[in-house]
Amino acid sequence: VNIDEIPTPALVVDLDLCKSNIAQMAAALPGPSLRPHVKAHKCTALARLQRGAGHPGFTCATIKEAEGLFDAGLGDDLFIANEVVDARRIGDLVQKGAKVMLAVDSEATIEAAASGGVEEVIIDVDVGMPRCGCDEDDAARLADLARSLGLRVEGVMGYEGHAVHIRDLPKRNDEVQKSAYALLRAHDLVGGKIVSGGGTGSYNLNSVVTEVQAGSYVLMDGDYGTMALPFDQALLVHTTVISVHKKGWAVADAGTKAIYGTPHIVEGGDVMFSSDEHLAFVPEHPVRVGDRLHVIPGQLDPTIALHKGMWVARGTKVVERWQVDLSGW
Numbered sequence: 166v167n168i169d170e171i172p173t174p175a176l177v178v179d180l181d182l183c184k185s186n187i188a189q190m191a192a193a194l195p196g197p198s199l200r201p202h203v204k205a206h207k208c209t210a211l212a213r214l215q216r217g218a219g220h221p222g223f224t225c226a227t228i229k230e231a232e233g234l235f236d237a238g239l240g241d242d243l244f245i246a247n248e249v250v251d252a253r254r255i256g257d258l259v260q261k262g263a264k265v266m267l268a269v270d271s272e273a274t275i276e277a278a279a280s281g282g283v284e285e286v287i288i289d290v291d292v293g294m295p296r297c298g299c300d301e302d303d304a305a306r307l308a309d310l311a312r313s314l315g316l317r318v319e320g321v322m323g324y325e326g327h328a329v330h331i332r333d334l335p336k337r338n339d340e341v342q343k344s345a346y347a348l349l350r351a352h353d354l355v356g357g358k359i360v361s362g363g364g365t366g367s368y369n370l371n372s373v374v375t376e377v378q379a380g381s382y383v384l385m386d387g388d389y390g391t392m393a394l395p396f397d398q399a400l401l402v403h404t405t406v407i408s409v410h411k412k413g414w415a416v417a418d419a420g421t422k423a424i425y426g427t428p429h430i431v432e433g434g435d436v437m438f439s440s441d442e443h444l445a446f447v448p449e450h451p452v453r454v455g456d457r458l459h460v461i462p463g464q465l466d467p468t469i470a471l472h473k474g475m476w477v478a479r480g481t482k483v484v485e486r487w488q489v490d491l492s493g494w
């Protein structure tokens with residue numbers, strides 16, 4: 166099948182660019198020094214390529230992602246880098262033979278881990294992003310509590326999400342270092358072999374972590390695309406022009422139900438607005454009804470989560486179809 170024959174809107178992965186992103190990252194962060202975050206792509210086929218590049222473990226955001234990786238035979242070193250208040254489904258996975266570490270940042274989440282059948286936890290520390298993570302000063306107390314309940318404390322995590330998207334490199338580096346040292350101080354108090362953190366924007370800046378949790382690097386998006394990172398845009402949303410107006414604008418068939426974040430039109434053009442099923446834009450060059458238009462989504466993860474599958478192409482030829490099989494919760 167030629168890529169221009171697939172129904173639109175559709176996600177299309179350039180397989181060669183995707184593989185070169187994987188290889189580039191594996192060269193910078195080989196083996197266990199990268200724990201790819203599957204929330205970026207929610208796709209076991211892609212996780213298998215990452216495993217093939219030498220990374221033994223995966224980071225998950227949801228229990229569903231961990232379950233899907235386990236069902237796909239990729240569940241022998243998982244980390245759910247998120248808090249949960251009902252850990253029984255994770256306990257079931259552990260019973261079946263999965264290795265799953267779980268992030269905790271409070272007494273309640275530690276108790277949920279212990280009562281749900283989790284065996285290994287990682288203390289999640291606030292390193293500057295106002296999201297999950299305990300106070301640095303509270304990390305030791307929580308680690309002791311976890312141990313007293315029979316949990317193995319494998320280390321600490323701290324995600325510097327407030328820093329990874331800073332465009333100015335010296336500023337980004339400063340913020341990453343501040344977070345990294347906060348995490349290191351917490352690790353001194355907690356112990357354990359794992360210091361987990363980092364993302365695509367800090368993959369080569371955060372030198373205190375034993376593993377980087379980057380995910381977006383594998384396909385990239387419009388936001389990361391402006392940051393001079395050495396990864397290529399390997400995913401596009403293919404759309405079709407469905408209306409052309411005499412007053413100068415045109416409309417493609419991919420609205421907010423197909424693209425999350427500010428769309429960037431590869432062929433050029435100014436986006437006017439997106440509605441549910443429409444992308445209204447002023448084309449840079451004349452377009453006709455039926456023309457294909459290629460769009461870089463502003464944000465990768467939530468865009469993929471809007472789709473059931475991705476077409477995988479080499480040049481203009483479709484070579485595979487990957488299911489987005491880790492969606493849901």
Ligand SMILES: Cc1ncc(COP(=O)(O)O)c(C=O)c1O
Binds near residue numbers: 246326381
């Ligand atoms: C906990 C956690 N770790 C790591 C990442 C890194 O992802 P990315 O590669 O998109 O920067 C994220 C992204 O939001 C995250 O939430």
